[in-house]
Amino acid sequence: MSTPYESWTTGEPLVDTKAPDGPIAERWKRRRFEMKLVNPANRRKHTVIVVGTGLAGGSAGATLAEAGYRVVQFCYQDSPRRAHSVAAQGGINAAKNYRNDGDSVQRLFYDTVKGGDFRSRESNVHRLAEVSVEIIDQCVAQGVPFAREYGGLLDTRSFGGVQVSRTFYARGQTGQQLLLGAYQALSRQIAAGTVEMHPRTEMLDLLVIDGRARGIVARDLLTGRIDTYFADAVVLATGGYGNAFYLSTNAKNSNATAVWRAHRRGAHFANPCFTQIHPTCIPRSGDHQSKLTLMSESLRNDGRIWVPKKAGDHRPPQDIPEDERDYYLERLYPSFGNLVPRDIASRAAKNVCDEGRGVGPGGQGVYLDFADALARMGRAAVEEKYGNLFEMYARITAEDPYERPMRIYPAIHYTMGGLWVDYDLQTTVPGLFAIGEANFSDHGANRLGASALMQGLADGYFVLPATLGDYLARHPHTDTPTADHPAVHEAVSAVTERLYALLSNQGDRTPDSFHRELGELLWDECGMSRTEAGLRKALERVPQLRAEFWERVRVPGSGETLNQSLEKANRVADHLELAELMCLDALHRTESCGGHFREESRTEQGEAARKDEEFSYVAAWEFTGTGRPPVLHREHLDFAHVHPTQRSYT
Amino acid sequence: MSVPATDDTAHGRTGRGMRLTLRIWRQPDAGSPGGMHTYEVEDISPDMSFLEMLDTLNEALILRGEEPVAFDHDCREGICGACGMVINGQAHGPERTTTCQLHMRHFADGDTIDIEPWRAAAFPVVRDLVVDRSAFDRVIGAGGYITVPTGSAPEAHATPVPKPDADAAFTHAECIGCGACVAACPNGSAMLFTSAKVNHLNVLPQGAPERETRVLDMVDRMDEEGFGGCTLTGACATACPKGIPMPSIAAMNREYLRAARRTGNRS
Numbered sequence: 001m002s003t004p005y006e007s008w009t010t011g012e013p014l015v016d017t018k019a020p021d022g023p024i025a026e027r028w029k030r031r032r033f034e035m036k037l038v039n040p041a042n043r044r045k046h047t048v049i050v051v052g053t054g055l056a057g058g059s060a061g062a063t064l065a066e067a068g069y070r071v072v073q074f075c076y077q078d079s080p081r082r083a084h085s086v087a088a089q090g091g092i093n094a095a096k097n098y099r100n101d102g103d104s105v106q107r108l109f110y111d112t113v114k115g116g117d118f119r120s121r122e123s124n125v126h127r128l129a130e131v132s133v134e135i136i137d138q139c140v141a142q143g144v145p146f147a148r149e150y151g152g153l154l155d156t157r158s159f160g161g162v163q164v165s166r167t168f169y170a171r172g173q174t175g176q177q178l179l180l181g182a183y184q185a186l187s188r189q190i191a192a193g194t195v196e197m198h199p200r201t202e203m204l205d206l207l208v209i210d211g212r213a214r215g216i217v218a219r220d221l222l223t224g225r226i227d228t229y230f231a232d233a234v235v236l237a238t239g240g241y242g243n244a245f246y247l248s249t250n251a252k253n254s255n256a257t258a259v260w261r262a263h264r265r266g267a268h269f270a271n272p273c274f275t276q277i278h279p280t281c282i283p284r285s286g287d288h289q290s291k292l293t294l295m296s297e298s299l300r301n302d303g304r305i306w307v308p309k310k311a312g313d314h315r316p317p318q319d320i321p322e323d324e325r326d327y328y329l330e331r332l333y334p335s336f337g338n339l340v341p342r343d344i345a346s347r348a349a350k351n352v353c354d355e356g357r358g359v360g361p362g363g364q365g366v367y368l369d370f371a372d373a374l375a376r377m378g379r380a381a382v383e384e385k386y387g388n389l390f391e392m393y394a395r396i397t398a399e400d401p402y403e404r405p406m407r408i409y410p411a412i413h414y415t416m417g418g419l420w421v422d423y424d425l426q427t428t429v430p431g432l433f434a435i436g437e438a439n440f441s442d443h444g445a446n447r448l449g450a451s452a453l454m455q456g457l458a459d460g461y462f463v464l465p466a467t468l469g470d471y472l473a474r475h476p477h478t479d480t481p482t483a484d485h486p487a488v489h490e491a492v493s494a495v496t497e498r499l500y501a502l503l504s505n506q507g508d509r510t511p512d513s514f515h516r517e518l519g520e521l522l523w524d525e526c527g528m529s530r531t532e533a534g535l536r537k538a539l540e541r542v543p544q545l546r547a548e549f550w551e552r553v554r555v556p557g558s559g560e561t562l563n564q565s566l567e568k569a570n571r572v573a574d575h576l577e578l579a580e581l582m583c584l585d586a587l588h589r590t591e592s593c594g595g596h597f598r599e600e601s602r603t604e605q606g607e608a609a610r611k612d613e614e615f616s617y618v619a620a621w622e623f624t625g626t627g628r629p630p631v632l633h634r635e636h637l638d639f640a641h642v643h644p645t646q647r648s649y650t
Numbered sequence: 651m652s653v654p655a656t657d658d659t660a661h662g663r664t665g666r667g668m669r670l671t672l673r674i675w676r677q678p679d680a681g682s683p684g685g686m687h688t689y690e691v692e693d694i695s696p697d698m699s700f701l702e703m704l705d706t707l708n709e710a711l712i713l714r715g716e717e718p719v720a721f722d723h724d725c726r727e728g729i730c731g732a733c734g735m736v737i738n739g740q741a742h743g744p745e746r747t748t749t750c751q752l753h754m755r756h757f758a759d760g761d762t763i764d765i766e767p768w769r770a771a772a773f774p775v776v777r778d779l780v781v782d783r784s785a786f787d788r789v790i791g792a793g794g795y796i797t798v799p800t801g802s803a804p805e806a807h808a809t810p811v812p813k814p815d816a817d818a819a820f821t822h823a824e825c826i827g828c829g830a831c832v833a834a835c836p837n838g839s840a841m842l843f844t845s846a847k848v849n850h851l852n853v854l855p856q857g858a859p860e861r862e863t864r865v866l867d868m869v870d871r872m873d874e875e876g877f878g879g880c881t882l883t884g885a886c887a888t889a890c891p892k893g894i895p896m897p898s899i900a901a902m903n904r905e906y907l908r909a910a911r912r913t914g915n916r917s
Contacts, residue, residue, distance in 0.1 A: 063800040078722060079787050081827055082730040098807070134801070141803035143796045143851050145820040152810025170820060176729055177823060184795035191791030199784070222776060251724040285697035290705055291726045392728075395747065398697070398755055461800045510712045512705070557717045561679055562777045564720055565712060 005580060006539060006587065007629050014268070014620050014635040018423040018467075019123050024641055025105070028127040031423065032466055036473035043068030046472050049216055049231040051203045051258055053080035055175070055453060056436025057237030058182035059460030065189035067465060069472075072229055073186075073195055074218060076202045076253060076567075081183040084239060084251040085456060088175025089296045090159060091167035092139075092453040094132040099156060103164040105129045110642055111162050112451060115341075116416075116444020117594035117610065118644040119271070119618070121637065123423060124441045131458040136168055138461055142181040146170050159298075159449045167450045172296060172388050178453055182460070202567065203258045205491045206234065206265045206432065209481050213432035215488075217495050221567060224560040226495055228488055232477050233431045233468060236262060237460065240415035240437040242275065244575045244582065245527070246519025248412035249281060249294045255571040256578050259419050259438055267427040268620035268633060270420035270440035272578070273586035276447055276595045277528050278413035279345035282396055283365040292411040293396060295389055297449060300338045300345070302373040302382070303406070305329050307366050311356030317367055317405050328352055336649040343446055343595050343608070344649060346410035350528045353409075360407040369405035410528060414452060416443040416595065417585075420620040420635070424467035425459060428620075431475065433468060435459035440618065445594025499559050502569045507554040511569035514549045518542070518572070518579055526583050529597045535587040539580065543627050546576040581621055581630065588632070591615045605650060612644055667693035668754065671762040672707065674719055677775055680782075684775065686764070696755035700743065701726060701733060703754055704765075720778040726750040728891065731826030734833065735779045736766040741830040741889040748828060748891045768829050770838035772876040783829050785875035786843060792871035793864040794847040796856050815853050822850035824892040831886035831894075837878030842886040844872045845902035846894045852905055862909035869906055 020027040020034070038046065046069050050061045053075040065071045075083060095108040108129040113120060140146065140154070146168050147155040159167040170177040189195040200221040207215035207228065215230040241256035242248040263269045280295045306327045308320055329348055330337045340348075349366050352358065359365050374382055379402065383390070390401045397407070419427050419434040421441055426433050436456040443451065481488060525531075525538035549572065557563045592601040592608035593615070603609045618635040669692040677684025691707050698706070701723050708718035723733040728751040737743030743752045757763065765779065773781040811819075825846040832840050848865050851857035857864070880899060887896035 059800070066799045077724060077730075077732060078783060079827065081787070081790075082724055082732050084725060084730070086730050087725045087727050096806070134803075137803040137806045138798070138800060140806040140809075141796065141798040141856055143819070143854050143856050145816055145823050145850070145854070148811055148813050148816040150813050152812050152816075153807055170823075173729065173824065176826075177820075180823065184790060185798075185800075187787060187791040188795045188797065191788075199787075251730065252726055253724050286695050288695055288698050288702045288706060290699070290702050293727050395751055396753070398753070465800070508713070510709050512709060554712055554715075556712055556715055562720055562780060563717075565718055 011631040011633045014633040016422045024126050035470035038469050038473045047231040048233050050235045052237035054083035054085035055456030056460040058186050060464050062185035063465045065194035071195040074198045074201045085179045086176045089172045091169035091174045091450040093450045094136045099165045101164045103166050113642040115448040120444030128442050131462045135457045144177045144181045204495045206262045208265050209487050212430045214481050217491050230481050235433045236438050237435045238438050242412045245412040245522050246515050257574045260574040266429045268420040270620045271417035272582045273596050274416035274445050276414040277346045277410045279410045280408045281411035283409035303368040307352045307357040333649045340649045365407035365409045367405035368408045502555045507552040509552045511572050515572045530586050531599045535583050538583045542580045667695050668759040673764045675766045698754045700752040701750050720780050731828040734828045741833040768833035770832045789871050793867040819850050819853045822846045830889045834885040834889035839880045840877040841880040841899045845898040848902045865905045865909050
């Protein structure tokens with residue numbers, strides 16, 4: 001290759017022109033007042049495309065349609081009710097202060113900025129905290145069955161890393177219940193004819209005409225038909241890119257194609273190396289493993305984490321005496337013990353496994369032991385608190401966690417990075433908006449538990465419907481693009497040719513085999529801890545793997561029917577491009593922060609050391625061509641309200 | 651990744667995987683006839699999920715240049731409701747869970763396993779094991795919601811909900827829309843699915859204003875979609891991976907009669 005990918009260049013700094021100034025608590029109010037409105041009678045003349053039906057997309061589609069816009073919505077699943085938001089367990093944060101425990105919008109704002117390790121925008125996070133209270137009102141009115149006290153009022157619980165009880169929940173199925181609320185609101189609009197819903201339809205490209213997002217190219221997954229859809233604005237609510245790692249807690253079909261295609265069409269990609277690894281997942285049981293299952297982190301409240309002191313100790317746990325066990329979190333972090341934040345717990349587990357002290361198949365696991373809790377609380381109390389989680393664990397592993405310690409291991413869970421958006425959630429392509437996990441905006445370098453649901457619904461119900469109206473009011477379109485526009489023709493041809501190339505290749509490897517290989521590489525070199533040497537190795541290997549993919553992949557069947565191999569291959573092709581940018585971003589950010597741990601940048605205690613002087617910015621990357629060095633645009637971050645400090649948990 | 655022998659012993663595994671004969675319904679598309687095809691798989695680990703076992707088959711089929719078996723799946727955690735197949739005549743197979751949470755340890759080396767799509771008039775086969783369940787979405791669209799435009803909600807604590815009502819609502823709200831109830835029912839009825847949503851919303855004070863129209867419209871829609879009638883066999887509740895209880899149907903019948911009497915124009 002003539003230009004090594006690593007020789008990226010620096011472009012103009014990025015400035016969020018929509019961010020209001022003034023007192024932080026007044027900014028959202030002010031921005032809303034400054035917005036131009038679309039006359040209710042004119043709204044139906046505007047078409048908005050929404051891609052994705054999770055918490056962000058479902059709530060946005062329903063709200064925009066209620067407001068009077070014409071919505072055309074897409075999801076790859078057979079029903080909008082199945083998006084992966086459905087799998088979120090723990091809860092949703094809101095600064096209601098129902099507990100009278102000192103919570104406030106100000107405190108939720110502070111916790112989120114600090115939890116993000118000072119790599120998020122203060123204005124955005126403050127707005128998120130403000131809107132959080134309205135979300136709970138909205139969901140309760142929709143009939144979301146949140147847990148309640150005997151007096152009939154809402155129950156809350158506390159969650160990782162905060163000192164107040166602000167997490168609303170519906171047993172271990174909060175995501176499911178919130179999603180059903182949004183899905184039902186969306187279904188009402190579909191039945192009313194205000195949302196044109198296209199399930200089993202996947203976005204394969206973005207249509208940019210005269211510098212504005214004006215539609216998408218999508219494939220009907222049942223008939224294979226490639227169609228173009230035109231609109232006045234396009235909203236991506238397509239989730240994160242955790243599946244680049246192959247094994248993750250994401251749904252099997254979650255993918256990065258929509259955001260990556262948008263990136264290729266001019267939307268900058270921000271902080272791609274900020275990925276979250278969750279410490280308490282069920283370990284893989286063998287090479288056949290197809291995905292990983294999360295166990296709620298609430299288990300760390302009562303379980304004790306340990307491994308044998310000796311490497312290679314394969315005795316069953318009950319045969320290992322107390323003095324030959326290493327409760328390493330309690331030893332290393334005496335004041336926080338087993339309740340250290342997600343990133344710290346994950347790295348510590350990796351370290352002991354790297355030392356050969358891991359347990360279970362492949363030595364990739366640590367024990368989470370409830371023996372003490374059972375002795376202290378009694379079996380009935382443990383069952384009451386964790387029964388459904390113990391049952392799930394037993395079903396998957398065939399081991400009884402009441403008798404034998406659970407085995408857990410970290411897994412990729414969430415991606416903080418995503419498409420760069422301004423305060424209005426608009427990307428660098430005018431008319432293209434990104435909401436929910438698909439954007440980068442609110443969580444900085446690390447997301448706090450129970451904040452993903454909050455952000456998805458804040459964006460979809462409250463923020464986007466307001467900001468999108470402003471865009472539409474300022475950019476009235478008089479024309480509708482047509483299929484014979486050169487840009488449309490080019491996009492449709494590119495999509496068609498790529499699918500044809502996949503189908504006609506007479507290769508000898510399956511799409512999944514490439515995905516697994518890419519995932520292992522990313523996990524090893526761009527996972528829980530990263531080094532310059534490892535990242536350079538990955539940056540050498542990813543393009544080779546991409547070339548091999550196009551030479552050797554095999555996709556049977558035709559493009560004219562339901563062809564799940566073709567869908568998968570097309571997504572893997574995009575993961576093979578995105579992976580390179582993730583590694584480059586991780587290489588360029590030579591500091592450690594949040595979920596991004598560079599071994600070269602640690603404190604004397606071995607913890608993550610930020611370099612605020614050098615890296616207090618959002619890294620937004622501009623695409624210049626496949627495998628060609630991207631251009632870095634820095635957006636400087638100011639912390640006027642929360643003073644950056646080094647985290648310490650010892 | 652290699653699995654050390656010591657751990658195999660510790661977890662009570664034998665060294666070799668299972669060998670199975672699979673008889674799977676293959677159908678190229680909705681308009682073509684289908685039939686059962688036989689495949690052999692070997693080296694199946696008891697720790698695999700049922701879908702991972704099918705992944706193994708599909709990887710082998712691709713390398714042989716054959717088309718893999720199409721099946722719906724997504725979260726593989728038992729919550730999205732995408733997966734579902736009839737395994738040896740039972741919806742989701744021998745355990746009371748979703749197909750993705752069924753593990754191969756519930757089968758024995760040498761077994762023959764029959765795998766078919768959901769069979770119901772209202773769920774036409776799309777391809778192989780994939781069926782069209784969009785009728786469910788239309789039943790929800792007929793009234794399975796509370797009308798509350800964004801931003802119009804009152805303060806959450808304005809209306810307390812007695813805990814028993816909140817718990818009852820949750821029990822019904824757990825439905826994942828997988829369709830096992832319809833597949834298990836000899837009549838292909840969607841009464842359990844529909845009653846779960848009617849009861850979830852009708853038991854809550856927030857759902858009261860639309861209580862009558864909800865049940866009448868959803869039941870009408872259910873009938874229009876071609877689901878069969880209910881003869882109270884209970885097969886639905888037995889197959890339901892989320893344990894939606896059988897009395898849910900009785901409660902909906904009561905709601906329906908009440909609504910019909912009140913509105914006076916339907917029965």
